[in-house]
Amino acid sequence: MTGSRRVTAVRTAGGLSLRLDVRAVLVGLLLLALALAAGIALIGSGDYPMTPGEVLAALTGGGNPGQEFIVHDLRLPRVLVGLLVGAAFGISGAVFQTVSRNPLGSPDVLGFAQGSSVGALVVIVYLHGEPFAVAAGAVVGGVATGVAIFLLAWKRGIQGYRFVLVGIGANAMLYALVLYLLTKANIVEATRATTWMTGTLNGRDWDQVGPLTAVCAVLIPLLLLYGRPLRMLEMGDDAAFALGVRVDRLRVIVLLAAVLLVASGTAAAGPISFVALTAPQLARRLTRSPGPNLLPSALMGAVLLVAADFASQRLFGADQLPVGVLTGVLGGGYLLWLLAVERKAGRI
Template identity: 85%
Template structure:
């Protein structure tokens, strides 16, 4: 049995438009289904897959979408199998995973802080990962795996430090943002210091990593990031309903039975691990975590963090940006982090102007 709630018919509505369908089983289980959000999610999933196929077909040896699909399903000659399976598929999988991780982490930070500027880019987590990676590069001259491990350690350590500094009988969103901005400034200064200590080879390696790129990614980056996503993404999705209640305020959430501090700590820790792992795999790619959640919310027109649409939007943005950079500038001529930084910077200026006109800043 199912019923449809039209807009304006009571508290069950999703938002200004679209219907909410409540599906009830004979056993009494009830599921709230936002039809528009489901449709948007399916469209974003299709776009992510299409962008991935297009990216696999791009490069010095172009392939049509039909050839890509045929090769992925076991067809194609030996050369196509090597190009797709060994060279390009890992790049796409890393891009999709990194985009999804950034999208979910951005949704978590913006929901917990109740601030559209709440993002790993702004709060210092990306800078913490950069410090960890640069420390390994400059002082230990280590390889790719050690650099990734240093980025994870730096990101997680930064997250724990911000938690401790922002904790005062709980984590308050406004205090968390202020501490994060201060930590970001200090960590950026450490990045500059480490760059002055590096020789020309180390500085080149560090600059390339800090730009953020999917070039040269292989299965060594795919499997660790996939393992983190398999653990952390379902954990955050499990807390999707409590996160939505947090947007109503701590008092209202507590009245509805939400353990506010526990929810904040769990989802923030999971988000920090996602950001650190994604940064380790592809570098500190800018602004995906900032832009994906609000874009997903504008499309779904649904309240709450919109975690699944945010993840899919992040994947679409990152893979589409990487494909666009190859089409416009040539294969691997422009790191994807440069393009997302330019587009994200424009979005940030627009967001600041919008918030100022609304009187919120």
């Protein structure tokens, strides 16, 4: 026992010894159960409500044809996109906050979401692209923004507050560019762009599920492999280097993976605000464990996004309020609270 945390040593068949944080494992299992429960509840909500039993029956092939059509063709893709986007945002937020060693180091605060918005708007306004082209534009815009912020913030390494300040400045400039692009759009393009920029899971289908699943299946395990070096990085560059971590190489790999996850999630559902900011913080408070808490952050992000989408449907009616509006309101309040805490602690 260490304080309120219980750590257990586990020896594998190959003779390797692993440290297992029991509380973190239990929190992870709880978040996984909550994500699945929220997903089932979301599938059962809408103009044609279904009980959890009916949802499970339809998922396993035991429902009537109408229920199976509603579940498999209309609602399941929406839930899967919500879970994947939430997980992508959550784990990306944990990476950014760890690398910057700053709780404000979130993709939506640092301008990555705005970069994706610029890329998508260029495709909508000037190229009149279809949804796939818009998604590709969002990915390109997000990655280009990530590379630019990384290069501008680099000065013999990445210092946390410089990284945050460069990102906030980029966010302001990109937001101005978004407004300029909206002035160049006609009424149809402006409506389409505004709907996308709000962030919504409405109308998601299997076309978004496939590419997003592939990206998450590759990049999330990759980031999990770097969990231990990232934990060492929180102790500072010199300490991490002394422990054998190739600091610069680590930053490039994890930031590139995180940027690709953010850009892919934004391409699938739009720039949904504050999930990447709040999920890692809430996960760390629940696990009470040091380090980036990558897997709990991913699970927390999935829970937050699907639960917010479910709440928006139950409170305001099916598809009446985009989930990005609700997460923006709740996340904005959380950001104000976090700023007050950081100021009280003398860190800003």
